[in-house]
Amino acid sequence: xxxxxxxxxxxxxxxxxxxxxxxxxxxxxxxxxxxxxxxxxxxxxxxxxxxxxxxxxxxxxxxxxxxxxxxxxxxxxxxxxxxxxxxxxxxxxxxxxxxxxxxxxxxxxxxxxxxxxxxxxxxxxxxxxxxxxxxxxxxxxxxxxxxxxxxxxxxxxxxxxxxxxxxxxxxxxxxxxxxxxxxxxxxxxxxxxxxxxxxxxxxxxxxxxxxxxxxxxxxxxxxxxxxxxxxxxxxxxxxxxxxxxxxxx
Amino acid sequence: xxxxxxxxxxxxxxxxxxxxxxxxxxxxxxxxxxxxxxxxxxxxxxxxxxxxxxxxxxxxxxxxxxxxxxxxxxxxxxxxxxxxxxxxxxxxxxxxxxxxxxxxxxxxxxxxxxxxxxxxxxxxxxxxxxxxxxxxxxxxxxxxxxxxxxxxxxxxxxxxxxxxxxxxxxxxxxxxxxxxxxxxxxxxxxxxxxxxxxxxxxxxxxxxxxxxxxxxxxxxxxxxxxxxxxxxxxxxxxxxxxxxxxxxx
Numbered sequence: 001x002x003x004x005x006x007x008x009x010x011x012x013x014x015x016x017x018x019x020x021x022x023x024x025x026x027x028x029x030x031x032x033x034x035x036x037x038x039x040x041x042x043x044x045x046x047x048x049x050x051x052x053x054x055x056x057x058x059x060x061x062x063x064x065x066x067x068x069x070x071x072x073x074x075x076x077x078x079x080x081x082x083x084x085x086x087x088x089x090x091x092x093x094x095x096x097x098x099x100x101x102x103x104x105x106x107x108x109x110x111x112x113x114x115x116x117x118x119x120x121x122x123x124x125x126x127x128x129x130x131x132x133x134x135x136x137x138x139x140x141x142x143x144x145x146x147x148x149x150x151x152x153x154x155x156x157x158x159x160x161x162x163x164x165x166x167x168x169x170x171x172x173x174x175x176x177x178x179x180x181x182x183x184x185x186x187x188x189x190x191x192x193x194x195x196x197x198x199x200x201x202x203x204x205x206x207x208x209x210x211x212x213x214x215x216x217x218x219x220x221x222x223x224x225x226x227x228x229x230x231x232x233x234x235x236x237x238x239x240x241x242x243x244x245x246x247x248x249x
Numbered sequence: 250x251x252x253x254x255x256x257x258x259x260x261x262x263x264x265x266x267x268x269x270x271x272x273x274x275x276x277x278x279x280x281x282x283x284x285x286x287x288x289x290x291x292x293x294x295x296x297x298x299x300x301x302x303x304x305x306x307x308x309x310x311x312x313x314x315x316x317x318x319x320x321x322x323x324x325x326x327x328x329x330x331x332x333x334x335x336x337x338x339x340x341x342x343x344x345x346x347x348x349x350x351x352x353x354x355x356x357x358x359x360x361x362x363x364x365x366x367x368x369x370x371x372x373x374x375x376x377x378x379x380x381x382x383x384x385x386x387x388x389x390x391x392x393x394x395x396x397x398x399x400x401x402x403x404x405x406x407x408x409x410x411x412x413x414x415x416x417x418x419x420x421x422x423x424x425x426x427x428x429x430x431x432x433x434x435x436x437x438x439x440x441x442x443x444x445x446x447x448x449x450x451x452x453x454x455x456x457x458x459x460x461x462x463x464x465x466x467x468x469x470x471x472x473x474x475x476x477x478x479x480x481x482x483x484x485x486x487x488x489x490x491x492x493x494x495x496x497x498x
Contacts, residue, residue: 124342
């Protein structure tokens, strides 16, 4: 069998601060480049990673999934340790690796993508969790945020929550889950969908924060959706609070 | 009234990595020096901080408490913001400030000190929580650790868990609480006492980890206590997992 290729699926954990995001850029170091270079370092093969979620600059991940093909049949655990060895200086690492069939595609086989947005909600300064959460000083009304978030569930035109640079063909997306959980000083906003528009999660969080602070009514979220205009929604929440949690296949 | 002094109680959150610990040293930058220098920067008064727990190099805190005296009567919230302004470049900050009476002493008025030791217990690499927890790869038997920890409750001679440099007069200490909690991949060991010997919490954790890994029986903790010899106990657990949680007055 000529040109037989072995496909590997890897799961990645990373902190996005200081990198230009997942995708390779001419200027700046991307997470994609770090992993592709690490694979080259021990395999001498130039691979192209496909990824489930192309996260923006500064966005973090617990369970990002990517795939790539190699001509070598490597033991997945060894492959994982080799990649980690060569990206040790960076805040990214492989937490799982598997050999998969050629039908698996990290991007197109995904059935559901899960994000979590982490907020530290307290008046006083954030030291221990600096850079790992979004610090919000104004005490948030979680009940109002929870009720407001219900308007976003289901299939909608999310143009109001879409970055101008978004390359998606359609602004129609289906939000399957949106859950807001408070634990002591921490608030987590969990959002799940098959796919998202560019900046969609951070724009949703930015608007829910306006509701939580009492600046906007709960119904305003419904009005924003109906406006189908980015100018109607709130600011984009900071990247540091956002984590790509996991993918279902 | 001449020489009237105003006593302030401040609560501090910090990450200890990169500093030589709480206490001023000839070589190396201490957390005490950072705060004392910050107070001098706006008050032009040289103060000496008294602290509830003199944490070692690399140890962290959520609710460390210190006190100091100033000749100026300052609004506590403003004092807090002034200190934070001048230690902004460091991983320490004031999270609460109060004006207290001269009878309050951060060290000697303490009724109970609470520490938590944080462990990330999983086989794969730690990225997001690097430096914030102790990463233990071997999956720990929490039940065994919980049962073993019971031997440490109450008043004992803790010589086996005492660093050679410890300056305490007596090795007798009373552990009021020791609780081991697992939440997903995280394990927290909570320990409370009026006071501790030098390295006592980290040495206790080091020995409990030996039990959790199955290297030692649960009863070995009892034998270590009875040996009253540092060589009987396990290694000192890394500083990065330890947090000074809070003080009761």
